[in-house]
Amino acid sequence: MFEALLFYVFGFVILASALCVITARNPVYAALYLVLAFFTSSAIWLLLHAEFLAITLVLVYVGAVMVLFLFVVMMLDINLERLREGFWQYLPLGATVGFLMAAEMAAMLYGRWSGLATPPRALPPGYSNTKELGRLLYTDYVYAFELAAVVLLVAIIAAIALTLRRRKDSRSQDPSQQVKARRADRVRLVSMPSENDR
């Protein structure tokens, strides 16, 4: 009963913060509400004993992705009036996408409603969600997992290759050269006789 109560509280917080993400006028607020939504969904996953996935969600999305999002959003100079101009123009497309997503989710939920409603099995002592997940990933699904890793690697390299450019006027330092510099390379000591007072 206590878990059900927690679920409803978290569900309410997720819905409210997700709504705020799209209604907030300030993009920084929207990003922070999205952080809250991620945090709460990880709490719901914790209720399902999926501690590895829950903590990884916070670590990856809250700890890295959203930080970079905020980083960009804070530096943008967004004119809200101009953003609102095309509202009616984009409404049919947006409504279609929204309806499709809602229909897909409904098909998913109602199609398997009986399966979801059964209570989860009692966990044996010493059960580790992380260990089970790792075992599955590296045995049954190892090819899919490796493929995903390769796709990600290609994406990283592509992103770097797309943005990497060498400007002719950019200057950089070579730290190993700097460390190698000796006093004799830079300074020449000259022995001079002192000037006499006149």
Add this chain to the structure above:
Amino acid sequence: MLESLLAYAELKLGPTWGWATYELLSSLAFIVAILVPLMLSVAYLTLWERKLIAWMQIRIGPNRVGPLGLLQPIADGIKLLFKEVILPANANKALFILAPIAMLIPAIAAWAVIPFAPELVLADINAGLLYILALTSFGVYGVIVAGWASNSKYAFLGAMRSAAQMVSYELAMGFALVVVLMVSGSLNLSDIVAAQGRGRFADMGLGALSWNWLPLLPMLIVYFVSGMAETNRAPFDVVEGESEIVAGHMVEYSGMTFALFFLAEYMNMILIATLTVILFFGGWLPLWDSALNAAIPPILWLLAKIFVVVSMFLWSRATFPRYRYDQIMRLGWKVFIPLTLVWIAVIGAWMQTPWNIWK
């Protein structure tokens, strides 16, 4: 004695509510027992920092308030408490207040999974190390939000620097931890300490040589230096860099809101030192086996090691000049991350050979 308390609660309130009340009260008592010493050690860490750096620079350090200056942190705390909290006119009020709180909460919450001695841990969860990584990565929001909400150029620059720096060094830190996980085979901090108590040298009675620091020495260095960068401590303190951007994200803060940033910074410093001890220096295990060492309680071993590592943080602050920003990025991305990746491969290969020492 605890069992009798539980029995008493169940007698008075019935089994379910009695158990719930007992759990709630005992957890609260444990939390207080962790937090009060933690707050005190943060306060006295500031004094120890000033004293140690003063001795290194042949000065005396604070010596006026109380005997040997021992009441200095108390005086500082009272002063900060009674200062006015100034809200800048054009700041975003709600986020301005929220930022220091968002910085302090993860710094405190991370202590829930730290084991202080065998069986002496508030929440003995299996994914303890992941939990700490996730929470410490949340700390960067305090800095970013503070910088943005202050509506000041200096604060904003500090926030930008900290966002880039913390995300970069988190990678190197995470990879260093992956190596520790590989050799100990667990994410649970108590198990990681226990795994360091086994090995050839431990069997010979020289426990200190079978801890992780020796076979994973490069990872220890990467972890410790990344920890310094994560907590924005000197020589990586360009986030506050007082010579360029005054005090970075903290420039508009005053009174207790300012103190919260300091509290979080020092708490994170102690946390990183504790993790270094748990992951690399054998936690509460004694240096070598002897009757005298066995007589010292495990928690004292842990605290003594933490004290040494924290002092190394202060030592490096007194020794090294501040890094330039591009040099910080170079160290993180071009030195540490390749080093950790290579070391993962080396340890992985080592563990497959007959000379694997971590069975």
